[in-house]
Amino acid sequence: MSDKIKVLDYKQSDNEYLHKDFHGALCYAIKYIDERYGFEATNNYLQMVGKNIYPPLIARIKKDGLVALVLHFKNIFELEGGKVEIVYGGNRLTIKVHECPAIKHLRKTKQLYTHRYCETTVQINKAICQAADYNCTCAYKPGQAQCVQQFWGTE
Numbered sequence: 001m002s003d004k005i006k007v008l009d010y011k012q013s014d015n016e017y018l019h020k021d022f023h024g025a026l027c028y029a030i031k032y033i034d035e036r037y038g039f040e041a042t043n044n045y046l047q048m049v050g051k052n053i054y055p056p057l058i059a060r061i062k063k064d065g066l067v068a069l070v071l072h073f074k075n076i077f078e079l080e081g082g083k084v085e086i087v088y089g090g091n092r093l094t095i096k097v098h099e100c101p102a103i104k105h106l107r108k109t110k111q112l113y114t115h116r117y118c119e120t121t122v123q124i125n126k127a128i129c130q131a132a133d134y135n136c137t138c139a140y141k142p143g144q145a146q147c148v149q150q151f152w153g154t155e
Contacts, residue, residue, distance in 0.1 A: 021105075021109075021111075023102040023103075023105055023106055023111075023117075024105075024106060024109070024111035024112060026117070026120060027106065027111065027112045027113055027114050027117050028112055030042055030046075030114050030116055030117060030119070030120070031112065031114045031116075033045055034114070034116060039116070042116065042119065043119065043123050046119060046120055046122075046123035046124055046127075047123050047124070047126060047127040048127070049124060049127075050123065050124035050125070050126070050127030050128050050131075051127045051128075051131060053124075054124070054127075054128050057069075057072055057128060058128055058131045058132045060072075061128070061129075061132035061134065062132050062133070065153070066088060066091070066092075066093045066134070066151055066152075066153075067088070069093055069151055070086060070088050070093060073086060073095055074086060077097075077101070080101035080102070081101050082097060082099055082100060082101035082104075083097070083098040083099035084096065084097050084098060085098065091152055091153045092150065092151070092152045093150065093151040093152070094148065094149070094150050094151075095148070095149040095150075095151075096146075096147075096148050097145075097146055097147045097148070097149070098146060099145055099146070100118075100145040100146065100147070102117070103117070103143070103145035104145060107145075113143065115142035115143060116142070117142075118138070118140045118142060118147060121138050121140075121147065121149065122138045122140075125138060125149060125151075129151065133153075133154050134151055134152065134153055134154060135151070135152050135153070135154060136149065136150060136151045136152075137149070137150045138150075
């Protein structure tokens with residue numbers, strides 16, 4: 001091997017989890033689908049994403065209940081550095097996002113932000129919850145980087 005070539009041997013686990021630029025790409029996708037096909041098509045697309053990306057989470061929710069979502073969201077917000085308050089009791093989970101890490105990153109990097117970006121949370125949560133036989137809501141005002149997500153059983 002030449003002295004000019006340096007071989008690096010890395011595994012995914014050697015690096016910090018980070019996919020923040022994905023949020024910018026998602027904003028462009030939402031904007032494109034909204035403009036080309038309409039809001040309903042975007043919502044359907046986001047629900048399809050939820051059903052296809054999160055089967056392991058859906059299975060954990062079916063098995064363990066809302067505690068699976070508590071662990072999921074704690075992990076996500078810790079990894080992404082968001083400010084969140086998680087309140088769990090009985091058959092209800094409330095997640096108060098005080099600072100959304102995705103929107104914070106979009107602003108910091110001056111990337112495209114579409115006012116419908118938070119529909120990602122609404123529609124993906126909806127798909128996950130429907131598949132796991134739970135209910136959810138997400139109240140937000142576009143661009144404020146804050147929301148209140150609630151989850152509860154169907155019983």
